[in-house]
Amino acid sequence: MRAFETLLAAATALTALAMPAAAQTLTIWSRSGQGDTLEAVAKAYGESHADKVAVVTLPVDEFVQKYATAIAAGNAPDAVALDLIHTPTFAQAGQLEDLTAWAKGLPYFGALSPAHLSVGTYQGKVYGLPLTTETSVLAWNKDLFRKAGLDADKGPTTWAEWKADAARVTALGGDTHGFYFSGACGGCYIFTFTPLVWASGGQILVDDGAKATLDTPALKDGVDFYRSLVAGGMVPASSRTDTGSDFLSIVDGKIGLQSIGASQIGVLTIKYPDLHFGVTLIPGRDGGTSSFVGGNNIVVTKGAKSVKAVEAFMEYVYSPEGQRLMVRHGSLPARSDIAADVMKGQDPRYDVAVAAIAVGRTPYSPLFNDIINSPNGPWAQMMNAAIFGADPASAIRDGQTRMQDVIDAAK
């Protein structure tokens, strides 16, 4: 009897010892609207490894608040797929684990997306590494282009062409419009509108986000271009108040042109097979191109216990197998050294999205949520007032002052 009890106790102790190692589950928070890339990789990882990865998706608009309050409350998850532009905010606040030693030890560290590392590095230390990658590109509806008598295989390369194309599609009448953008969404503007400014030689933030440069000819020109599309009746009236919920309006088949994210190419092809669309680089006023290089950085919350598990998962993500899987589920490759290889056999439209990485940018600011993404912040307010208001020049001047005020107040 006693022997049996001892055996039982030993068995219990053994399982207790074995359990945590065998069933460790790493929880990663992610924002909504990102397709199923992370879920797909997490699933594949779980099937081939002892550790499991659970992805928890939170609403994109509340993501930064939720993560920050979770940190303050001490119940933040170990790892987070953080919108890369917010990495400086959390790194500066001292809330992220320093991953420098591990990251620099990776044989392919030099090939990792420079855009992600530019915002993932703070004071020389690496806090965020590329997880998913996407770029903004200009999409057009081929069927509508054909109906309007335009070349269905050629997107615009200047603003003049863009406007002419939009006008022709609008002229089809009915509910058809030439262009769409989410007019009350700061995050959408930074993703789809700033490439117009960059491609025309402008900048919106300089000196690591310490100086706002909104009141420039390049931005004014871009605003005037959008205003002319709105004034020409080429944009649906609902655009003005769209806070981002109707970002993918092109799926209705009644929008001629719209800037979208590369991660949405997959969503469009799978969910809307009847929508025939092409993509091209977002042009500058008289040519030139640019893009917003976005996506998510993987970050580890300060004091996390499972840093090793995160590293193991990320090494799988960066493996050729992981990269291939990511690409198949809508992300662009994070490693440039094997990009060509893993992109083989992909939809040719992804080539445009990959080309955008080379000409694209990622703005840097530790106050990104405050000055750019907040619907009440200076950027969203200025863009809406400048494009839909009566006096764009004063709206831009006002936006410049307000943004600089917020930056200065945070010092």
Place this chain on the structure above:
Amino acid sequence: MSATSLPTAATAAAAKPKDRRRRKRRDLVGLLYVLPAMALVVVFFVVPIGMTAWMSLHNWPLLGVPRFIGLGNYVRMWSDAGFWSSLRFTLLYTAVATVAIFAVAFPLALFVERPRPLGALFRTVFFLPVVVGFATASLLWVWLLNTDSGLFAPAFQALGFTPQRVNILGDFGTAFPAIVAMVVWKVAGFTMILLMTGLQGIPGDVVEAARIDHAGPLQRFRFITLPLMRRTLGLALILCVTGSMLAFDQFYIMVAGGPRNQTVTAVYTIFNQSFVSFRLGYGSALSIALLAILLVLSVGQLWLLRDREDAR
């Protein structure tokens, strides 16, 4: 204590120690009875308010280390144009919404108070929107107000009111009335029920006597109904004003404070300062200021609606 026997001068002297003991026990029992309620108030009201007040004296970032700055946040609040303009808008909204809710709820209450065929059905129908949450109601109206797929904009166009589809939420002049309409739809039923109970509390014989004295319907309303409903009116008014002063959901969900930040309420500013700009200390200071304003408003209303007999 009115239930205690009134001791006469003769018995008072003899019974004093015994009486005192009994009263002490009675007090103790009374204290025990209110203790759970007091504990709730202390834990969920007094302590949080104390913490908020304490935080308002700090530069308290959501992430990072708090630093004591005394009254710095309050000084800053003084010159914060954003907060004052949001407060002005909140007062405007409170005035408009309160008047609109009462203008709809009072006739409804008069209508459903008297027994009539289908009375219960009307009551239920008018009250139904109240059981919908504010966020749900806001989302429902966002859809109703959508330019392309909603109800109003296409309907106005079809009926010839507008030449083309109008984005109702795009301009303050149309967005504000639309939101007030949503709030009235959502809240009037509750105010109606409150007012109805007040109306039902008016004794029938008083009204009858007034009628015998040849008082017209308007006179009866002015001199009988209104004065006898003062307490109910006071309750409905305070609930309505407090609710409106703390409005947030509908403006956050329906227009995100737009167009052009013209519908950012005081609570919305507090939310933005605390959780978008991560300035918890400053947000706390604004909360304390709003609490003080609400306190003044409520005391003012109670004073206005006080019973004249009590005041004498």
